[in-house]
Amino acid sequence: MFPEMFAHYGSMIGGLMVLRAMVQQYLPAQLRNLVDRYVHKWMSLFDPHIQISFPEFTGQRMRSGEAYTAIENYLTKNVTSVAKRLKADSVKDSRSLVLSMDDYEEVTDEYKGAKVRWFLNRVSSKSSSVSMYGATEPPRYYTLTFHRKNRELIMQSYIRHVLTEGKAIASKNRQRKLYTNDALYSRWNHVVFEHPATFETLAMDLDKKREIMNDLMKFTQRKEYYAKIGKAWKRGYLLYGPPGTGKSTMISAMANFLNYDVYDLELTAVKNNTELRRLLIETSSKSIMVIEDIDCSLDLTGQRKEGGDDGKDKSLVKKLTLKEKKKSSEVTLSGLLNFIDGIWSACGGERIIVFTTNHLDKLDPALIRRGRMDKHIEMSYCSYEAFKVLARNYLNIDDHPLYETIGLLFDKTNMTPADVAENLMPKSDDEDVEVCLRNLIQALEAMKEKAKKKAEEEAQAKAMRERQEKSPKWWRMSEKWAGSLLKKRR
Ligand SMILES: Nc1ncnc2c1ncn2[C@@H]1O[C@H](COP(=O)(O)OP(=O)(O)OP(=O)(O)O)[C@@H](O)[C@H]1O
Numbered sequence: 001m002f003p004e005m006f007a008h009y010g011s012m013i014g015g016l017m018v019l020r021a022m023v024q025q026y027l028p029a030q031l032r033n034l035v036d037r038y039v040h041k042w043m044s045l046f047d048p049h050i051q052i053s054f055p056e057f058t059g060q061r062m063r064s065g066e067a068y069t070a071i072e073n074y075l076t077k078n079v080t081s082v083a084k085r086l087k088a089d090s091v092k093d094s095r096s097l098v099l100s101m102d103d104y105e106e107v108t109d110e111y112k113g114a115k116v117r118w119f120l121n122r123v124s125s126k127s128s129s130v131s132m133y134g135a136t137e138p139p140r141y142y143t144l145t146f147h148r149k150n151r152e153l154i155m156q157s158y159i160r161h162v163l164t165e166g167k168a169i170a171s172k173n174r175q176r177k178l179y180t181n182d183a184l185y186s187r188w189n190h191v192v193f194e195h196p197a198t199f200e201t202l203a204m205d206l207d208k209k210r211e212i213m214n215d216l217m218k219f220t221q222r223k224e225y226y227a228k229i230g231k232a233w234k235r236g237y238l239l240y241g242p243p244g245t246g247k248s249t250m251i252s253a254m255a256n257f258l259n260y261d262v263y264d265l266e267l268t269a270v271k272n273n274t275e276l277r278r279l280l281i282e283t284s285s286k287s288i289m290v291i292e293d294i295d296c297s298l299d300l301t302g303q304r305k306e307g308g309d310d311g312k313d314k315s316l317v318k319k320l321t322l323k324e325k326k327k328s329s330e331v332t333l334s335g336l337l338n339f340i341d342g343i344w345s346a347c348g349g350e351r352i353i354v355f356t357t358n359h360l361d362k363l364d365p366a367l368i369r370r371g372r373m374d375k376h377i378e379m380s381y382c383s384y385e386a387f388k389v390l391a392r393n394y395l396n397i398d399d400h401p402l403y404e405t406i407g408l409l410f411d412k413t414n415m416t417p418a419d420v421a422e423n424l425m426p427k428s429d430d431e432d433v434e435v436c437l438r439n440l441i442q443a444l445e446a447m448k449e450k451a452k453k454k455a456e457e458e459a460q461a462k463a464m465r466e467r468q469e470k471s472p473k474w475w476r477m478s479e480k481w482a483g484s485l486l487k488k489r490r
Protein backbone atom coordinates (compact mmCIF):
# COMPACT_ATOMS: atom_id res chain seq x y z
CA MET A 1 0.00 0.00 0.00
CA PHE A 2 2.66 2.49 1.09
CA PRO A 3 4.89 2.41 -1.98
CA GLU A 4 1.97 3.28 -4.27
CA MET A 5 0.85 5.99 -1.89
CA PHE A 6 4.44 7.15 -1.66
CA ALA A 7 4.72 7.28 -5.42
CA HIS A 8 1.41 9.11 -5.69
CA TYR A 9 2.20 11.65 -3.02
CA GLY A 10 5.79 11.68 -4.11
CA SER A 11 4.94 12.82 -7.60
CA MET A 12 2.40 15.31 -6.36
CA ILE A 13 4.55 16.81 -3.62
CA GLY A 14 7.65 16.60 -5.80
CA GLY A 15 5.72 18.46 -8.50
CA LEU A 16 4.67 21.12 -5.98
CA MET A 17 8.23 21.47 -4.75
CA VAL A 18 9.61 21.91 -8.25
CA LEU A 19 6.81 24.38 -9.00
CA ARG A 20 7.67 26.27 -5.86
CA ALA A 21 11.38 26.36 -6.78
CA MET A 22 10.57 27.63 -10.27
CA VAL A 23 8.05 30.21 -9.07
CA GLN A 24 10.56 31.50 -6.54
CA GLN A 25 13.01 32.24 -9.33
CA TYR A 26 10.70 34.64 -11.20
CA LEU A 27 8.17 36.19 -8.81
CA PRO A 28 8.75 39.40 -6.84
CA ALA A 29 9.55 38.88 -3.16
CA GLN A 30 6.06 39.66 -1.72
CA LEU A 31 4.23 37.42 -4.15
CA ARG A 32 6.83 34.73 -3.69
CA ASN A 33 6.26 34.62 0.07
CA LEU A 34 2.52 34.41 -0.45
CA VAL A 35 2.78 31.54 -2.94
CA ASP A 36 5.26 29.84 -0.69
CA ARG A 37 2.91 30.00 2.30
CA TYR A 38 -0.02 28.57 0.38
CA VAL A 39 1.96 25.83 -1.30
CA HIS A 40 3.34 24.87 2.10
CA LYS A 41 -0.17 24.80 3.63
CA TRP A 42 -1.44 22.61 0.83
CA MET A 43 1.46 20.27 1.11
CA SER A 44 1.02 19.76 4.84
CA LEU A 45 -2.73 19.27 4.47
CA PHE A 46 -2.46 16.31 2.15
CA ASP A 47 1.00 15.05 2.79
CA PRO A 48 1.56 12.20 5.27
CA HIS A 49 5.32 12.76 4.97
CA ILE A 50 7.80 14.42 7.20
CA GLN A 51 10.60 16.56 5.86
CA ILE A 52 13.96 17.45 7.39
CA SER A 53 16.43 19.98 5.90
CA PHE A 54 20.20 19.80 6.17
CA PRO A 55 21.79 23.13 5.13
CA GLU A 56 25.17 23.39 3.45
CA PHE A 57 26.31 26.09 5.86
CA THR A 58 25.48 26.45 9.51
CA GLY A 59 26.17 28.77 12.43
CA GLN A 60 27.05 32.43 12.55
CA ARG A 61 30.40 31.97 10.87
CA MET A 62 28.78 30.00 8.05
CA ARG A 63 30.90 26.97 8.53
CA SER A 64 30.39 24.03 6.27
CA GLY A 65 27.59 21.89 7.77
CA GLU A 66 29.01 18.68 9.16
CA ALA A 67 25.77 16.76 8.55
CA TYR A 68 25.48 18.12 4.99
CA THR A 69 28.99 16.92 4.10
CA ALA A 70 28.37 13.51 5.63
CA ILE A 71 25.08 13.15 3.73
CA GLU A 72 26.79 14.19 0.50
CA ASN A 73 29.41 11.47 1.00
CA TYR A 74 26.82 8.87 1.92
CA LEU A 75 24.66 9.64 -1.10
CA THR A 76 27.65 9.79 -3.43
CA LYS A 77 28.64 6.29 -2.41
CA ASN A 78 25.27 4.64 -1.92
CA VAL A 79 22.62 6.14 -4.16
CA THR A 80 24.31 8.32 -6.75
CA SER A 81 24.27 5.33 -9.10
CA VAL A 82 20.50 5.71 -9.43
CA ALA A 83 20.57 9.48 -9.93
CA LYS A 84 20.01 10.65 -13.48
CA ARG A 85 21.73 14.00 -13.23
CA LEU A 86 25.19 14.08 -11.75
CA LYS A 87 27.83 16.71 -11.37
CA ALA A 88 31.59 16.24 -11.48
CA ASP A 89 32.53 17.99 -8.31
CA SER A 90 36.23 17.79 -7.91
CA VAL A 91 39.23 15.78 -8.89
CA LYS A 92 40.64 13.56 -6.16
CA ASP A 93 44.42 13.11 -6.10
CA SER A 94 44.47 14.65 -9.61
CA ARG A 95 43.43 11.24 -10.88
CA SER A 96 39.74 10.50 -10.68
CA LEU A 97 36.49 12.40 -11.00
CA VAL A 98 34.21 12.59 -7.98
CA LEU A 99 30.58 12.47 -9.07
CA SER A 100 27.71 13.60 -6.91
CA MET A 101 24.02 14.44 -7.24
CA ASP A 102 23.27 17.53 -9.25
CA ASP A 103 21.12 20.41 -7.92
CA TYR A 104 17.35 19.76 -7.85
CA GLU A 105 17.97 16.04 -8.31
CA GLU A 106 16.09 13.46 -6.25
CA VAL A 107 17.11 9.95 -5.24
CA THR A 108 15.43 7.30 -3.12
CA ASP A 109 17.00 5.12 -0.48
CA GLU A 110 15.68 2.21 1.55
CA TYR A 111 16.40 1.41 5.16
CA LYS A 112 14.99 -1.62 6.98
CA GLY A 113 12.00 -1.65 4.61
CA ALA A 114 11.33 2.10 4.89
CA LYS A 115 11.67 4.24 1.80
CA VAL A 116 13.06 7.74 1.98
CA ARG A 117 13.73 10.43 -0.58
CA TRP A 118 16.64 12.83 -0.71
CA PHE A 119 16.28 16.04 -2.67
CA LEU A 120 19.11 18.50 -3.29
CA ASN A 121 17.80 22.02 -3.34
CA ARG A 122 19.25 25.52 -3.34
CA VAL A 123 18.29 28.45 -1.16
CA SER A 124 16.34 30.86 -3.32
CA SER A 125 18.87 33.14 -5.05
CA LYS A 126 16.62 36.19 -4.47
CA SER A 127 16.32 35.60 -0.77
CA SER A 128 18.00 38.37 1.22
CA SER A 129 19.93 35.91 3.36
CA VAL A 130 22.04 34.75 0.44
CA SER A 131 24.42 37.68 0.59
CA MET A 132 25.38 36.59 4.11
CA TYR A 133 27.08 33.55 2.71
CA GLY A 134 29.40 35.65 0.63
CA ALA A 135 29.31 33.01 -2.07
CA THR A 136 28.60 33.66 -5.72
CA GLU A 137 26.08 30.78 -5.80
CA PRO A 138 23.26 30.36 -3.28
CA PRO A 139 23.98 27.58 -0.82
CA ARG A 140 22.39 24.16 -1.13
CA TYR A 141 20.47 22.01 1.32
CA TYR A 142 19.31 18.43 1.34
CA THR A 143 15.78 17.56 2.28
CA LEU A 144 14.97 14.14 3.58
CA THR A 145 11.35 13.05 3.13
CA PHE A 146 9.77 9.98 4.70
CA HIS A 147 6.39 8.68 5.75
CA ARG A 148 5.37 9.68 9.24
CA LYS A 149 4.75 6.04 10.23
CA ASN A 150 8.55 5.56 9.98
CA ARG A 151 9.29 8.60 12.08
CA GLU A 152 11.07 6.75 14.90
CA LEU A 153 13.07 4.48 12.66
CA ILE A 154 14.32 7.32 10.48
CA MET A 155 14.97 9.85 13.21
CA GLN A 156 16.57 7.52 15.68
CA SER A 157 18.35 5.08 13.48
CA TYR A 158 18.54 5.95 9.76
CA ILE A 159 19.94 9.48 10.15
CA ARG A 160 22.59 8.23 12.56
CA HIS A 161 23.46 5.46 10.08
CA VAL A 162 23.80 7.98 7.22
CA LEU A 163 25.97 10.37 9.26
CA THR A 164 28.23 7.62 10.59
CA GLU A 165 28.73 6.06 7.20
CA GLY A 166 29.20 9.45 5.52
CA LYS A 167 31.85 10.47 8.05
CA ALA A 168 33.68 7.16 7.64
CA ILE A 169 33.72 7.63 3.85
CA ALA A 170 34.98 11.18 4.28
CA SER A 171 37.83 10.15 6.54
CA LYS A 172 38.83 7.39 4.11
CA ASN A 173 38.72 9.59 1.03
CA ARG A 174 39.88 12.91 2.28
CA GLN A 175 43.15 14.39 1.17
CA ARG A 176 45.25 14.95 4.19
CA LYS A 177 46.86 18.30 4.79
CA LEU A 178 50.03 19.64 6.25
CA TYR A 179 49.41 22.93 8.04
CA THR A 180 52.06 25.45 9.00
CA ASN A 181 51.49 28.65 10.95
CA ASP A 182 52.05 31.95 9.24
CA ALA A 183 54.08 34.46 11.28
CA LEU A 184 52.60 37.56 9.65
CA TYR A 185 48.88 36.85 9.92
CA SER A 186 49.14 34.16 12.56
CA ARG A 187 46.95 31.67 10.75
CA TRP A 188 47.33 28.22 9.28
CA ASN A 189 48.39 27.73 5.66
CA HIS A 190 48.16 24.28 4.18
CA VAL A 191 49.48 22.05 1.42
CA VAL A 192 48.48 18.48 0.56
CA PHE A 193 50.32 16.07 2.83
CA GLU A 194 52.01 13.45 0.69
CA HIS A 195 54.98 12.21 2.71
CA PRO A 196 55.69 8.60 1.70
CA ALA A 197 57.08 7.41 5.07
CA THR A 198 55.26 4.51 6.68
CA PHE A 199 55.96 2.27 9.64
CA GLU A 200 57.02 -0.36 7.16
CA THR A 201 59.79 1.84 5.77
CA LEU A 202 60.79 3.21 9.18
CA ALA A 203 64.07 1.73 10.34
CA MET A 204 63.98 0.95 14.02
CA ASP A 205 63.75 -1.87 16.52
CA LEU A 206 60.86 -4.11 15.47
CA ASP A 207 59.35 -4.62 18.93
CA LYS A 208 59.48 -0.90 19.63
CA LYS A 209 57.80 -0.17 16.31
CA ARG A 210 55.04 -2.67 17.00
CA GLU A 211 54.52 -1.22 20.48
CA ILE A 212 54.09 2.30 19.05
CA MET A 213 51.65 1.12 16.39
CA ASN A 214 49.57 -0.72 19.03
CA ASP A 215 49.65 2.33 21.26
CA LEU A 216 48.36 4.55 18.45
CA MET A 217 45.68 2.07 17.47
CA LYS A 218 44.50 1.70 21.06
CA PHE A 219 44.32 5.47 21.39
CA THR A 220 42.02 5.86 18.38
CA GLN A 221 39.63 3.25 19.75
CA ARG A 222 39.29 4.74 23.24
CA LYS A 223 36.78 7.53 22.72
CA GLU A 224 34.40 6.17 25.37
CA TYR A 225 37.23 5.54 27.81
CA TYR A 226 38.47 9.13 27.62
CA ALA A 227 34.90 10.41 27.96
CA LYS A 228 34.39 8.16 31.00
CA ILE A 229 37.46 9.38 32.83
CA GLY A 230 36.70 12.99 31.88
CA LYS A 231 39.91 13.65 29.99
CA ALA A 232 40.42 15.26 26.62
CA TRP A 233 40.89 12.62 23.93
CA LYS A 234 44.54 13.30 23.29
CA ARG A 235 47.90 11.61 23.62
CA GLY A 236 51.32 13.20 23.84
CA TYR A 237 54.48 11.68 22.40
CA LEU A 238 57.99 12.91 22.99
CA LEU A 239 60.49 11.79 20.39
CA TYR A 240 64.08 12.31 21.38
CA GLY A 241 67.44 11.37 19.93
CA PRO A 242 70.36 12.65 17.87
CA PRO A 243 69.81 14.39 14.51
CA GLY A 244 69.07 12.05 11.63
CA THR A 245 67.60 9.20 13.67
CA GLY A 246 64.11 9.49 12.17
CA LYS A 247 62.04 11.66 14.51
CA SER A 248 60.42 13.68 11.72
CA THR A 249 60.10 10.53 9.61
CA MET A 250 58.30 8.83 12.50
CA ILE A 251 55.76 11.71 12.65
CA SER A 252 54.97 11.25 8.95
CA ALA A 253 54.65 7.50 9.46
CA MET A 254 52.23 8.15 12.35
CA ALA A 255 50.14 10.52 10.22
CA ASN A 256 49.99 8.02 7.37
CA PHE A 257 49.16 5.17 9.73
CA LEU A 258 46.27 7.04 11.37
CA ASN A 259 45.19 9.00 8.30
CA TYR A 260 45.52 12.26 10.27
CA ASP A 261 46.32 15.82 9.22
CA VAL A 262 49.55 17.35 10.49
CA TYR A 263 49.84 20.77 12.13
CA ASP A 264 53.47 21.81 12.26
CA LEU A 265 53.48 24.53 14.90
CA GLU A 266 56.45 26.91 14.76
CA LEU A 267 56.35 28.40 18.24
CA THR A 268 58.84 31.18 17.54
CA ALA A 269 56.41 32.58 14.93
CA VAL A 270 53.62 32.89 17.52
CA LYS A 271 53.65 36.33 19.10
CA ASN A 272 51.71 35.71 22.29
CA ASN A 273 49.45 33.33 24.16
CA THR A 274 46.31 34.78 22.61
CA GLU A 275 47.61 33.92 19.17
CA LEU A 276 48.66 30.49 20.36
CA ARG A 277 45.20 29.89 21.75
CA ARG A 278 43.54 30.99 18.49
CA LEU A 279 45.78 28.76 16.41
CA LEU A 280 45.10 25.80 18.64
CA ILE A 281 41.33 26.32 18.53
CA GLU A 282 41.44 26.46 14.74
CA THR A 283 42.95 23.00 14.43
CA SER A 284 40.67 20.14 13.53
CA SER A 285 40.33 16.78 15.21
CA LYS A 286 42.04 13.68 13.79
CA SER A 287 45.26 15.60 13.64
CA ILE A 288 48.81 15.48 14.88
CA MET A 289 50.15 18.68 16.35
CA VAL A 290 53.91 18.77 15.95
CA ILE A 291 56.30 21.00 17.83
CA GLU A 292 59.78 20.22 16.53
CA ASP A 293 63.01 20.92 18.41
CA ILE A 294 61.16 22.06 21.48
CA ASP A 295 64.39 23.03 23.23
CA CYS A 296 65.17 25.53 20.45
CA SER A 297 61.63 26.88 20.13
CA LEU A 298 61.42 28.50 23.52
CA ASP A 299 63.54 28.82 26.60
CA LEU A 300 61.82 25.96 28.30
CA THR A 301 64.55 25.18 30.71
CA GLY A 302 64.13 28.16 33.02
CA GLN A 303 62.75 27.92 36.49
CA ARG A 304 59.18 28.62 37.30
CA LYS A 305 58.12 31.79 39.05
CA GLU A 306 57.98 31.37 42.79
CA GLY A 307 54.61 31.63 44.60
CA GLY A 308 51.46 33.09 43.05
CA ASP A 309 48.50 30.85 42.44
CA ASP A 310 49.98 28.19 44.74
CA GLY A 311 52.67 27.45 42.25
CA LYS A 312 50.27 27.06 39.38
CA ASP A 313 51.67 30.16 37.68
CA LYS A 314 54.04 28.42 35.36
CA SER A 315 55.32 31.59 33.69
CA LEU A 316 58.85 31.30 32.58
CA VAL A 317 61.67 33.24 34.11
CA LYS A 318 63.70 33.66 30.99
CA LYS A 319 67.36 34.14 31.38
CA LEU A 320 67.65 36.48 28.43
CA THR A 321 69.14 39.91 28.01
CA LEU A 322 66.64 42.75 27.63
CA LYS A 323 67.25 42.97 23.90
CA GLU A 324 66.73 39.26 23.46
CA LYS A 325 63.60 39.44 25.56
CA LYS A 326 62.08 42.05 23.27
CA LYS A 327 62.92 40.08 20.22
CA SER A 328 61.68 36.79 21.55
CA SER A 329 58.16 35.46 21.24
CA GLU A 330 55.96 36.11 24.25
CA VAL A 331 54.62 32.59 24.22
CA THR A 332 55.26 31.15 27.63
CA LEU A 333 55.63 27.72 29.03
CA SER A 334 52.42 28.43 30.89
CA GLY A 335 50.51 28.88 27.61
CA LEU A 336 51.94 25.73 26.22
CA LEU A 337 51.34 23.65 29.34
CA ASN A 338 47.74 24.85 29.54
CA PHE A 339 47.20 23.58 26.06
CA ILE A 340 48.91 20.29 26.72
CA ASP A 341 46.91 19.85 29.89
CA GLY A 342 43.78 19.83 27.81
CA ILE A 343 42.27 23.28 28.16
CA TRP A 344 42.51 23.98 24.46
CA SER A 345 42.67 20.50 23.11
CA ALA A 346 39.33 19.75 24.79
CA CYS A 347 37.57 21.65 22.04
CA GLY A 348 38.95 19.54 19.25
CA GLY A 349 38.37 15.85 19.95
CA GLU A 350 40.87 13.23 19.00
CA ARG A 351 44.40 14.60 18.77
CA ILE A 352 47.98 13.59 19.06
CA ILE A 353 50.71 15.95 20.14
CA VAL A 354 54.30 15.21 19.25
CA PHE A 355 57.29 17.05 20.59
CA THR A 356 60.77 16.38 19.28
CA THR A 357 64.13 17.22 20.75
CA ASN A 358 67.78 16.36 20.34
CA HIS A 359 68.42 17.12 24.02
CA LEU A 360 66.08 15.43 26.48
CA ASP A 361 68.14 16.73 29.41
CA LYS A 362 67.47 20.36 28.43
CA LEU A 363 63.72 20.12 28.92
CA ASP A 364 61.85 21.16 32.01
CA PRO A 365 60.74 17.95 33.76
CA ALA A 366 57.31 19.53 34.29
CA LEU A 367 56.83 19.67 30.55
CA ILE A 368 57.65 16.07 29.87
CA ARG A 369 56.11 14.33 32.85
CA ARG A 370 53.70 11.49 32.06
CA GLY A 371 50.23 12.82 31.48
CA ARG A 372 51.57 15.66 29.40
CA MET A 373 53.90 13.63 27.26
CA ASP A 374 52.38 10.18 27.74
CA LYS A 375 54.98 8.25 25.81
CA HIS A 376 58.67 8.94 25.52
CA ILE A 377 60.26 7.35 22.47
CA GLU A 378 63.99 7.24 22.00
CA MET A 379 65.11 7.32 18.38
CA SER A 380 68.64 6.09 18.31
CA TYR A 381 71.53 5.03 16.13
CA CYS A 382 71.06 2.46 13.41
CA SER A 383 71.04 -1.16 14.51
CA TYR A 384 71.59 -4.16 12.23
CA GLU A 385 67.84 -4.79 12.27
CA ALA A 386 67.14 -1.19 11.24
CA PHE A 387 69.80 -1.43 8.52
CA LYS A 388 67.93 -4.36 6.97
CA VAL A 389 64.80 -2.19 6.64
CA LEU A 390 66.83 0.57 4.98
CA ALA A 391 68.49 -1.92 2.60
CA ARG A 392 65.02 -3.14 1.62
CA ASN A 393 63.86 0.46 1.05
CA TYR A 394 66.89 1.65 -0.87
CA LEU A 395 68.27 -1.45 -2.59
CA ASN A 396 65.27 -3.74 -2.66
CA ILE A 397 67.19 -6.65 -1.08
CA ASP A 398 66.49 -8.87 1.93
CA ASP A 399 69.85 -10.57 2.18
CA HIS A 400 73.40 -10.43 0.81
CA PRO A 401 76.75 -12.19 1.54
CA LEU A 402 78.10 -8.85 2.88
CA TYR A 403 75.40 -8.70 5.57
CA GLU A 404 77.53 -10.61 8.09
CA THR A 405 80.41 -8.11 7.90
CA ILE A 406 77.94 -5.23 8.12
CA GLY A 407 76.21 -6.78 11.14
CA LEU A 408 79.51 -6.98 13.06
CA LEU A 409 80.34 -3.38 12.24
CA PHE A 410 76.95 -2.10 13.47
CA ASP A 411 77.72 -3.56 16.90
CA LYS A 412 80.74 -1.29 17.21
CA THR A 413 79.59 1.98 15.65
CA ASN A 414 77.04 4.73 16.16
CA MET A 415 75.85 5.66 12.70
CA THR A 416 72.49 7.40 12.29
CA PRO A 417 69.87 5.91 9.95
CA ALA A 418 70.16 9.13 7.88
CA ASP A 419 73.89 8.44 7.28
CA VAL A 420 73.26 4.76 6.54
CA ALA A 421 70.57 5.78 4.05
CA GLU A 422 72.95 8.26 2.42
CA ASN A 423 75.58 5.54 1.96
CA LEU A 424 73.07 3.06 0.58
CA MET A 425 71.76 5.42 -2.05
CA PRO A 426 73.35 4.71 -5.46
CA LYS A 427 75.31 7.80 -6.56
CA SER A 428 75.25 6.90 -10.24
CA ASP A 429 73.60 4.40 -12.60
CA ASP A 430 76.58 2.02 -12.57
CA GLU A 431 76.58 1.66 -8.76
CA ASP A 432 74.93 -1.70 -8.09
CA VAL A 433 73.90 -3.29 -4.78
CA GLU A 434 77.41 -4.57 -4.02
CA VAL A 435 79.02 -1.16 -4.60
CA CYS A 436 76.49 0.51 -2.31
CA LEU A 437 77.02 -2.07 0.45
CA ARG A 438 80.81 -1.70 0.13
CA ASN A 439 80.42 2.10 0.40
CA LEU A 440 78.56 1.53 3.63
CA ILE A 441 81.24 -0.87 4.96
CA GLN A 442 83.93 1.70 4.16
CA ALA A 443 82.01 4.44 5.98
CA LEU A 444 81.39 2.15 8.98
CA GLU A 445 85.08 1.17 9.16
CA ALA A 446 86.18 4.82 8.97
CA MET A 447 83.74 5.61 11.75
CA LYS A 448 84.99 2.70 13.85
CA GLU A 449 88.59 3.87 13.39
CA LYS A 450 87.67 7.42 14.36
CA ALA A 451 85.82 6.22 17.45
CA LYS A 452 88.82 4.04 18.44
CA LYS A 453 91.20 7.00 18.10
CA LYS A 454 88.89 9.22 20.12
CA ALA A 455 88.60 6.58 22.86
CA GLU A 456 92.40 6.29 23.02
CA GLU A 457 92.83 10.07 23.28
CA GLU A 458 90.21 10.22 26.01
CA ALA A 459 91.91 7.39 27.92
CA GLN A 460 95.24 9.22 27.68
CA ALA A 461 93.71 12.47 28.90
CA LYS A 462 92.03 10.63 31.78
CA ALA A 463 95.27 8.91 32.79
CA MET A 464 97.07 12.26 32.75
CA ARG A 465 94.38 13.86 34.94
CA GLU A 466 94.58 11.01 37.42
CA ARG A 467 98.37 11.21 37.51
CA GLN A 468 98.18 14.94 38.15
CA GLU A 469 95.64 14.51 40.92
CA LYS A 470 97.87 11.95 42.64
CA SER A 471 101.07 14.03 42.45
CA PRO A 472 102.05 16.41 45.34
CA LYS A 473 100.89 20.02 45.26
CA TRP A 474 104.41 21.52 44.74
CA TRP A 475 104.86 19.30 41.69
CA ARG A 476 101.50 20.39 40.16
CA MET A 477 102.43 24.07 40.79
CA SER A 478 105.79 23.72 39.12
CA GLU A 479 104.21 21.87 36.20
CA LYS A 480 101.70 24.72 35.78
CA TRP A 481 104.47 27.34 36.00
CA ALA A 482 106.59 25.51 33.39
CA GLY A 483 103.59 25.28 31.10
CA SER A 484 102.84 29.02 31.25
CA LEU A 485 106.55 29.87 30.72
CA LEU A 486 106.59 27.70 27.60
CA LYS A 487 103.45 29.46 26.31
CA LYS A 488 105.04 32.93 26.78
CA ARG A 489 108.20 31.96 24.93
CA ARG A 490 106.17 30.70 21.98
N1 LIG B 1 64.62 5.54 11.32
C1 LIG B 1 64.64 5.90 10.03
N2 LIG B 1 64.02 5.14 9.12
C2 LIG B 1 64.03 5.47 7.82
N3 LIG B 1 64.66 6.54 7.34
C3 LIG B 1 65.30 7.33 8.20
C4 LIG B 1 65.32 7.05 9.58
N4 LIG B 1 66.03 8.00 10.20
C5 LIG B 1 66.44 8.84 9.26
N5 LIG B 1 66.02 8.46 8.05
C6 LIG B 1 66.30 9.14 6.78
O1 LIG B 1 67.09 10.28 7.09
C7 LIG B 1 66.44 11.49 6.77
C8 LIG B 1 66.48 12.43 7.97
O2 LIG B 1 65.73 11.88 9.02
P1 LIG B 1 64.76 12.74 9.95
O3 LIG B 1 64.56 14.09 9.40
O4 LIG B 1 63.56 11.94 10.24
O5 LIG B 1 65.68 12.84 11.24
P2 LIG B 1 65.39 13.63 12.59
O6 LIG B 1 65.61 12.68 13.71
O7 LIG B 1 64.08 14.30 12.52
O8 LIG B 1 66.56 14.69 12.59
P3 LIG B 1 66.60 16.12 13.30
O9 LIG B 1 66.82 15.89 14.75
O10 LIG B 1 67.76 16.77 12.65
O11 LIG B 1 65.32 16.80 12.98
C9 LIG B 1 65.03 11.13 6.41
O12 LIG B 1 64.59 11.84 5.29
C10 LIG B 1 65.06 9.66 6.10
O13 LIG B 1 65.25 9.48 4.73
Ligand SMILES: [Mg+2]
Pocket residue numbers: 247248249292356
Ligand atom coordinates in the same frame (compact mmCIF):
# COMPACT_ATOMS: atom_id res chain seq x y z
MG1 LIG C 1 63.48 16.33 12.44
